[in-house]
Amino acid sequence: MAFVLGSGSPRRLELLGQLGVVPDDVRPPDIDETPRNGELPRPYCARIAREKVTAVVAASDDVVLCADTTVALGRRILGKPEDAAEARAFLNQMSGRRHRVITAVAVKKGDRVWERDVVSTVRMKALSADEITSYLAMNDWQGKAGGYGIQGPAGALIPWISGSFSAIVGLPLSETAGLLQAAGMKVWA
DSSP, X not given: OXXXXXXXXXXXXXXXXXXXXXXXXXXXXXXXOOOOTTOOHHHHHHHHHHHHHHHSOOOTTOEEEEEEEEEEETTEEEOOOSSHHHHHHHHHHHTXXXXXXXXXXXXXXXXXXXXXXXXXXXXXXXXXXXXXXXXXXXXXXXXXXXXXXXXXXXXXXXXXXXXXXHHHHTOOHHHHHHHHHHTTOOSOO
C-alpha cells in the first residue's frame, strides 16, 4: 500500500508531517475548479475535494488524499486570486468582517471514498489601504484562497478565529487523521 498526496501544496505536506505521515508520491490532479452557477461555498468545496481524489490515478490498495480550501464571504466563494488587483479586492471585502474558511478532505482507497469538511470562522481586522498595499507587496497572497495565508504574515491581520487553525491553513489534522485511519493507514507511526 502506497500513500499518495493529491496536492502540490507545501502547507498540506507540512501538516501531514505533523501526523507523522510522509507520502510515497505527490500527484496533484488537474481539474476545473470553476464554481457552478449558484453553487454555495460548502458544497462547492466538498465537490472539488471529491473530484480531485477521483482524478488521481492510483492502484486499488493505494490510499490517496486530496483537499480543497475555500474562503466564503456570505454566499460568495473567494478562490485563489488571479492577480494582485483581485487579491486587493478580496482583502477589501473581508476587511473588518468575519468570513468562513471551509476545508474539505477526501481520502480514497480502491472504490471507497471517505470525506469530511471543516468550517471555521475568521475575523479580519479593519485594514488600511497602506496595510493592504504592504501585504500585497510581500506576494504572500499568491496561490492562497481568499488571497491570504493565516500561517504567514497575514496572521497579523487576524485577531480572532473560531474553529480549526490547521483547517484554515489547509488540512484539518484531527479529521484527516480519522480519515486516514479509516482507510487503514497508521498515523504518528
